[in-house]
Amino acid sequence: MTFFLIFLHVVVCILLIISVLLQSSKGGGLAGTFGGDSLGGAAFGGRSAATFLSRTSSVLAVMFMLLCITNSFITDQATEERSLIQEQAQENPVTSPAAALPGIPGAEQAAPATAPEPTSGENQDQ
Numbered sequence: 001m002t003f004f005l006i007f008l009h010v011v012v013c014i015l016l017i018i019s020v021l022l023q024s025s026k027g028g029g030l031a032g033t034f035g036g037d038s039l040g041g042a043a044f045g046g047r048s049a050a051t052f053l054s055r056t057s058s059v060l061a062v063m064f065m066l067l068c069i070t071n072s073f074i075t076d077q078a079t080e081e082r083s084l085i086q087e088q089a090q091e092n093p094v095t096s097p098a099a100a101l102p103g104i105p106g107a108e109q110a111a112p113a114t115a116p117e118p119t120s121g122e123n124q125d126q
Contacts, residue, residue, distance in 0.1 A: 002074055009067040016060040023053045 002071075002078070005067065005071055005074065009064070009071060012060055012063050012067060016057065016064055019053055019057045019060055023057065024050060
């Protein structure tokens with residue numbers, strides 16, 4: 001779910017950037033550079049191309065803001081769940097993986113084998 005929302009957010013962001021860049025400004029914008037004035041006039045009419053791009057930009061901007069808010073809430077909930085799990089793990093620590101499996105034969109907890117430390121009275125130079 002989170003991956004899908006982030007992917008959708010990126011797609012909306014890219015489409016919003018493209019729609020804003022294609023709009024004509026007083027200087028012509030990128031729409032005039034790529035022949036958007038002549039093609040837009042043929043497909044939509046002179047004024048309706050600008051209206052279509054401005055409406056598209058408005059819709060994409062609203063979608064972008066809603067996706068930002070939605071992603072914020074979902075990320076916040078996931079963070080809260082992770083912190084609750086971490087708190088439970090700290091309250092109930094497991095000493096070893098064998099202790100977590102009480103009904104399995106051979107999973108008894110064995111004491112670690114350690115070598116006895118030399119005492120100060122023994123000759124260590126031998």
